[in-house]
Amino acid sequence: MSVEAHQLIAIPQPDQPKPSIPVAVRKTLSSPWATGFVILLTVLWTIPTFGLLTTSLRPSEDANNSGWWTIFTNPSFTMNNYSEVLTGGDTIPGGILPYFFNSFAIAIPAALFPLALATMAAYALAWIPFKGATTIFFVVFALQVVPLQMALLPLLQMFNLGWSIGPITVVPDLDLSGTYIPLWVAHTMFALPLAVFLIHNFIAQLPRDLMEAARVDGAGHFTIFWRIVLPLSVPAIASFAIFQFLWVWNDLLVALTFAGGTPDVAPITAYLASIKGTYGAQLDLITAGAFIAIIVPLIVFFALQRFFVRGLLAGSVKG
Amino acid sequence: MGDEILNGLPKLGTAAAGIAVFFGVLMLVFFVLGKVRGRFSGPVAGIAFLGPAILLLVAGLVVPAIQTIGKSTQNAAGTKFIGWENYAWVFGTDTNRQILTNTFMWLIIAPLFSTLFGLTLALLLDRMRRESIPKSLIFMPMAISFVGASIIWDLVYAYRDPAKPQVGLLSQVAIWLGIENPPNWLLLQPWNNFLLMVIMIWIQTGFAMVVLSAAIKAIPGDVVEAATLDGATGWRLFSRVTIPMIRGTLIVVITTIMIATLKIFDIVRVMTNGNFGTQIVANEMYAQSFVQFDYGRGSALAVVLFVAVIPLVIYNVRQLRKEQAIR
Structure with missing residues (x-):
């Protein structure tokens, strides 16, 4: 649900020069105290993550018996925690790697599917004139209000048992448990309201002349969508794709509900939550596992910061 | 370590297959329906573009939300109506x-x-x-x-x-x-x-x-x-x-x-x-x-x-x- 934030940052648009605040004002307002305070907060905000990274690089003996800050006086590092967590060892049989792959296998399709369907729906709502388009758009928009929790139980039963109204079977029992399909479908369903809304905002603003010119040339809706709308919508689509990929990667609720805990399909978040309960006291291993899980979003964050901020703000309260 | 990575590849293969099937079906539908000309071309395109999203929204959010409201008035197993209990x-x-x-x-x-x-x-x-x-x-x-x-x-x-x-x-x-x-x-x-x-x-x-x-x-x-x-x-x-x-x-x-x-x-x-x-x-x-x-x-x-x-x-x-x- 996050219409709100999105509208604040609005649709992707070219960078505008900062409004220049007079130098005099800038001067009166800045002070060493302000700078010091910002630095203090920045350090405070960074220390916990730094502690995690440091602990994950310390030998088991050290990590579990002394604070990570002692590395400054007694430095010793190892990559053993990572090799044990990744591929398994005496403590964590099987390792985290299968779940790491699951996360990719869940998140990439679960980002692409809603994106495709939402872009199509957004085009229909914006450029195919029909009665009730406004109403449908409003209903889709309003569906963002529904918390995930409202849909979990019935949806799970639908996947496990099928769904019928009286004697009529609407959705047959497809026996999908143990596959990625329930996760892909659930994430796609939950992503659609926000995706349709955001992409519609973008597509609706494409120049009307362009569409009309194409129609005069004899292009149908399928051609216009494929040749004109899709290429022009790349910025909006990319922002949402990154946001949705990270949302799915970081999700725990949908994962726990629809994947169970097996190495076959469960993503890394579900595995971490479970080993946190079992091996939480093994700080060397749990920190290495956590760092493997957060490294992917962090890489995305630092590599694609512009898109990332835009996309993340757009969907900050989804679900 | 090499083995474990190799073991992971089929999973990515499954994902790739899922993506291929999904977009394959979409392309096929687009190709077939794109041939429709004349006065039906508008409505056909509308249904093809909007239909899948609406279907998933109804099945995934609207119906489940209503069912959840219903379940909230039933007992633990969902077999009996118990009102506000x-x-x-x-x-x-x-x-x-x-x-x-x-x-x-x-x-x-x-x-x-x-x-x-x-x-x-x-x-x-x-x-x-x-x-x-x-x-x-x-x-x-x-x-x-x-x-x-x-x-x-x-x-x-x-x-x-x-x-x-x-x-x-x-x-x-x-x-x-x-x-x-x-x-x-x-x-x-x-x-x-x-x-x-x-x-x-x-x-x-x-x-x-x-x-x-x-x-x-x-x-x-x-x-x-x-x-x-x-x-x-x-x-x-x-x-x-x-x-x-x-x-x-x-x-x-x-x-x-x-x-x-x-x-x-x-x-x-x-x-x-x-x-x-x-x-x-x-x-x-x-x-x-x-x-x-x-x-x-x-x-x-x-x-x-x-x-x-x-x-x-x-x-x-x-x-x-x-x-x-x-x-």
Whole structure:
């Protein structure tokens, strides 16, 4: 649900020069105290993550018996925690790697599917004139209000048992448990309201002349969508794709509900939550596992910061 | 290590196959329906473009939400209508009253402090030359999952016998400050609730900072200039000009974080699993539904969340409309 934030940052648009605040004002307002305070907060905000990274690089003996800050006086590092967590060892049989792959296998399709369907729906709502388009758009928009929790139980039963109204079977029992399909479908369903809304905002603003010119040339809706709308919508689509990929990667609720805990399909978040309960006291291993899980979003964050901020703000309260 | 990576490849293959099938079907439909000409071409395109999304929304959100409301009036197994009993349970038992109180505290404290820190940072950073490094670092937690964040903070709150070397930063700081017996923080009721909220504040401050910073930068330069010429400086400029100018955005930020706070369950689940007096509605909903298998109570809790979110969303959207009308 996050219409709100999105509208604040609005649709992707070219960078505008900062409004220049007079130098005099800038001067009166800045002070060493302000700078010091910002630095203090920045350090405070960074220390916990730094502690995690440091602990994950310390030998088991050290990590579990002394604070990570002692590395400054007694430095010793190892990559053993990572090799044990990744591929398994005496403590964590099987390792985290299968779940790491699951996360990719869940998140990439679960980002692409809603994106495709939402872009199509957004085009229909914006450029195919029909009665009730406004109403449908409003209903889709309003569906963002529904918390995930409202849909979990019935949806799970639908996947496990099928769904019928009286004697009529609407959705047959497809026996999908143990596959990625329930996760892909659930994430796609939950992503659609926000995706349709955001992409519609973008597509609706494409120049009307362009569409009309194409129609005069004899292009149908399928051609216009494929040749004109899709290429022009790349910025909006990319922002949402990154946001949705990270949302799915970081999700725990949908994962726990629809994947169970097996190495076959469960993503890394579900595995971490479970080993946190079992091996939480093994700080060397749990920190290495956590760092493997957060490294992917962090890489995305630092590599694609512009898109990332835009996309993340757009969907900050989804679900 | 090589073997394990090889073992993972079929999974990526499954994903690739899923993607191929999905887009293959879409292409096929597009190709076939694209051939339709004449007066049916409009409606056919409309159904092809809009149909799949509508179908999934109805099957995945509309119908389940209605079913959940129905389930909330039924017994644990969903076999008998029991009226308001589940709701009486939600609001009537002592345990649940604590859950509701905790959730309410989360709802007030996490958004308030996130916004306060975010606003302070946005204001101070606006006047600094090198704002991008602090901004990135403070926004970074937003990229991390709640599970990852919980493990990060679990390390901060970790407990060890005070006689031994500490591994938890909070205990160590307490000892440095002269507190000889730092407690096991996560068991310390009711303060452990606030320690969990700190995680949410740590994550959401970056969000508040970035949005508010954009709003502050959007204040027209001449407004600030006029105020300065009139002699407004420092605190007065801030309270009389800046804050009123971004009031709408402030409200949107607070309500947005409130909506998110109401629905998250990961932090509590991973840190304490709701034990030691830290349970909240979203995690209790999960526990009732998928641990106790009491679908009636789980559904009633989901409906409570839903009803609690609605006024926030309405207020939020209204505020936004007003904002846009002014601009």
